[in-house]
Amino acid sequence: MSNIKTTKEDNFQHLLSTEGMSKELIIKIFDIAETFLKPGKHDVKKVPLLRGKTVCNLFFENSTRTRTTFEIAAKRLSADVINLDISSSSQSKGESIIDTINNLIAMSANIFVIRHPESGMPKYIASNVSKDVHIINAGDGNNSHPTQGLLDAFTIRKYKKKFSGLKVAIVGDIKHSRVAKSEMHTLSILGVSEIRLVGPKIFMPDDIDPTKFQEFNDMKAGISDVDVVMMLRIQKERMQQEIIPSEKKYFESFGLTTELLKNAKKDAIVMHPGPINRGVEIQTEVADSSQSVILAQVTFGIAIRMAVMTMLIYKKI
Amino acid sequence: MSIPEPIILIDQLYKEIIKDIDINTCLIGIPNGGHLILNELKKKIKLDINYGLIDCSFYRDDHDESGLKVRERTTSINFNVEGKKIILIDDVFYTGRTIRAAMNELFDFGRPKEIKLFVLIDRKMNQLPIQPDFSSCKINVPYHEYIDLIHEDEKLIFRSRKI
Numbered sequence: 001m002s003n004i005k006t007t008k009e010d011n012f013q014h015l016l017s018t019e020g021m022s023k024e025l026i027i028k029i030f031d032i033a034e035t036f037l038k039p040g041k042h043d044v045k046k047v048p049l050l051r052g053k054t055v056c057n058l059f060f061e062n063s064t065r066t067r068t069t070f071e072i073a074a075k076r077l078s079a080d081v082i083n084l085d086i087s088s089s090s091q092s093k094g095e096s097i098i099d100t101i102n103n104l105i106a107m108s109a110n111i112f113v114i115r116h117p118e119s120g121m122p123k124y125i126a127s128n129v130s131k132d133v134h135i136i137n138a139g140d141g142n143n144s145h146p147t148q149g150l151l152d153a154f155t156i157r158k159y160k161k162k163f164s165g166l167k168v169a170i171v172g173d174i175k176h177s178r179v180a181k182s183e184m185h186t187l188s189i190l191g192v193s194e195i196r197l198v199g200p201k202i203f204m205p206d207d208i209d210p211t212k213f214q215e216f217n218d219m220k221a222g223i224s225d226v227d228v229v230m231m232l233r234i235q236k237e238r239m240q241q242e243i244i245p246s247e248k249k250y251f252e253s254f255g256l257t258t259e260l261l262k263n264a265k266k267d268a269i270v271m272h273p274g275p276i277n278r279g280v281e282i283q284t285e286v287a288d289s290s291q292s293v294i295l296a297q298v299t300f301g302i303a304i305r306m307a308v309m310t311m312l313i314y315k316k317i
Numbered sequence: 318m319s320i321p322e323p324i325i326l327i328d329q330l331y332k333e334i335i336k337d338i339d340i341n342t343c344l345i346g347i348p349n350g351g352h353l354i355l356n357e358l359k360k361k362i363k364l365d366i367n368y369g370l371i372d373c374s375f376y377r378d379d380h381d382e383s384g385l386k387v388r389e390r391t392t393s394i395n396f397n398v399e400g401k402k403i404i405l406i407d408d409v410f411y412t413g414r415t416i417r418a419a420m421n422e423l424f425d426f427g428r429p430k431e432i433k434l435f436v437l438i439d440r441k442m443n444q445l446p447i448q449p450d451f452s453s454c455k456i457n458v459p460y461h462e463y464i465d466l467i468h469e470d471e472k473l474i475f476r477s478r479k480i
Contacts, residue, residue, distance in 0.1 A: 028387060031387040032385065032387060035372075035374075035375075035387070035388060035391050038391055038392060038393075039375070039392075042425065042426065043425075043426070043427075044425040044426070046425070047375035047376065048375065048376060048421075049375050049380070049385075310385055311385065314380045314381070314385045
């Protein structure tokens with residue numbers, strides 16, 4: 001899925017996917033985000049950039065971290081924030097969502113942050129709103145989670161300073177993960193030298209482009225000599241569907257342990273989008289180690305979301 | 318319109334500033350010009366005072382017109398401004414909007430005892446009831462001409478552009 005009007009920097013109307021974004025636009029988002037890290041440390045953490053604007057968080061699926069960081073980001077920009085939790089079962093598809101959106105637009109909402117279990121829903125909504133309304137995809141089905149992909153790449157830039165020459169392993173259920181997809185697009189656009197997809201065969205997408213990504217079905221080989229290990233959350237529902245045998249079995253083969261991490265570079269960083277399943281995909285000692293940057297990702301996520309919202313409102317960047 | 322050499326104007330600014338400063342004074346430059354002036358002042362001022370930068374981009378009122386810029390230098394105030402005597406330093410005083418934004422940002426750091434404004438050039442075109450307390454020179458420049466202080470070929474110069 002490509003973004004609507006995001007390829008031209010001066011026409012950044014929606015953020016729907018990291019696919020098809022220009023390198024220049026991503027770097028600009030990062031540079032703007034960098035400037036938002038400082039106000040986050042001040043006593044008064046607010047800046048008046050979005051004063052008078054309204055941000056509407058529309059979550060049709062559960063979320064704590066993403067919704068909270070979007071809310072904090074909007075509030076730090078001095079926007080008014082409305083949070084709506086709508087269970088997907090209470091909504092019939094299509095028209096009724098557009099009706100909900102139109103009602104909120106009538107209340108002068110400027111930005112919609114949308115999470116939906118169905119892939120493509122933010123894009124569908126974006127194609128039904130006027131020019132002065134902005135849609136940010138906060139995760140749709142197993143399709144895309146662009147701000148997560150951006151904040152993960154931003155975290156890598158903060159710790160590794162560059163993208164060329166880096167070896168990055170994305171570990172877990174690549175096939176069903178919207179986070180993995182957004183990370184893959186972003187890292188590939190930014191020119192990461194080696195992007196490895198690590199996990200059991202059953203978790204690998206069918207259409208991996210071998211010119212961009214390397215598949216590893218063995219954890220030790222997959223993270224050997226890498227600069228960055230990006231872990232993915234194993235979704236419990238996959239266990240229920242018996243796609244993988246058990247948490248214990250999965251951990252034995254693909255859980256990141258202190259012992260396994262020794263195969264990566266000495267200064268390798270460990271990332272995870274959260275929430276982490278300790279003892280399923282990651283050992284507690286690794287999650288809490290000095291190599292773990294999991295909590296820094298959360299902090300950087302606020303700055304990235306502030307940058308995206310500001311850039312959507314102020315077209316000239 | 319000829320403008321005196323920046324270094325001469327900075328020297329005049331320095332002579333005025335030392336009449337006014339004590340250990341409770343903090344000099345805060347507005348990038349990029351104010352930052353360059355601060356670098357020169359730091360070489361001359363012997364008193365151990367606090368220096369800072371205030372970028373104020375997030376507090377401006379003209380993002381719709383000029384967009385949001387990626388800045389090289391961001392706000393850096395690593396001291397408590399509460400009860401302090403602040404002298405804002407900028408290269409050119411134009412409409413007064415930058416200074417308004419700078420003061421708004423400054424008040425998010427605390428409540429200074431007083432704020433003064435020292436600049437090298439006063440263009441005398443203020444659009445707000447804000448004026449510098451001291452300017453090294455006053456000049457008339459057409460509205461659509463933009464002047465700023467830059468560092469080029471290892472020296473400070475004034476750059477003039479049409480906007």
